Amino acid sequence: MDIIDDAVNSLLRYDNYIMTTHINPDGDALGSLTGLGLALFNMGKNVVMIMPHSIPAAFQFLPGARQIKKVVDHLAGFDMAIAVDCTDLNRIGEGVREVFCRTENIANIDHHISNRFFGNINVVDPKAAATGEIIADLLQKAGISIAPDIATCLYTALVSDTGSFKQQNTTAKSLRTAAFLLDRGAQHRVIQRNLYEQKSLESLHLLASGLESLSLNESGTIAWMSITRKSLKDSGASVEDTEGMINYVKSLKGVEVGILFKEATNGEINVSFRSNDYLNVNQLAAYFGGGGHERAAGCIISGEIKEVEYLVLQKTEEKLYDQYCGRAIR
């Protein structure tokens, strides 16, 4: 029995569910939410999918996206609350968190190594490339049929979190799950087009200004790029348009760590990390109060962007040096 076998019965025995995912949701978050939500709905359960804000335009194509509600007051009476792709309850938006805390049973389905096991039921597998991969497994093991709509949601989750099966977290299992979902009718081209081929001119202008800020450390192992409030304003693009930009940063030859700094409106800087081969960026982000995965993580730091850049680069150099020396010894 693995964790999924164990969880199947305790997860699926109820009638009334409330579900959510993390704030600033990505394709895995929303694909997992709608995939599992639609599956429960098809089983005849009452399911309320809820997010504290509207769904980013890029994900409106997801079957089930329109059924996701914004926070509604006085929601209660659920047997079980399910959070997907969330490391902890703080990653759930305000309002939704309160509804979750009022619900007796909380299920936590996730693949982040930094997960806090906040549920009564925790289905956490850091080896899974995406939370959607866990959910595909769960539905299969429960003998629930996966309709084409559900396959599209879960395939979106996998494509998103593996960077179209290019990142290191892509395993034989993720590819088998992907093949299984394609067999069930997942819309491969529709997903690719919606996720990666809907760029606005403004967003490419923002990318151009971001690329102008692209810098390398002396040894050429750390690259970073900054998106300032000014560049956002000048380009006319939105914060959502920065999605995926970090891939340019880490694509430079010789670079181990790519960092993207994004200036928010409240004096905070959003920092994203990606590493190529060996640096554990989850630990790096955790040093600044964030987290994520070994090869992809992030944190939020208050301060001026230049100051934050300096702090983060210094710590990254340090960690890189430590881990590189560790490798050299092995």
Ligand SMILES: [Mn+2]
């Ligand atoms: Mn994920």
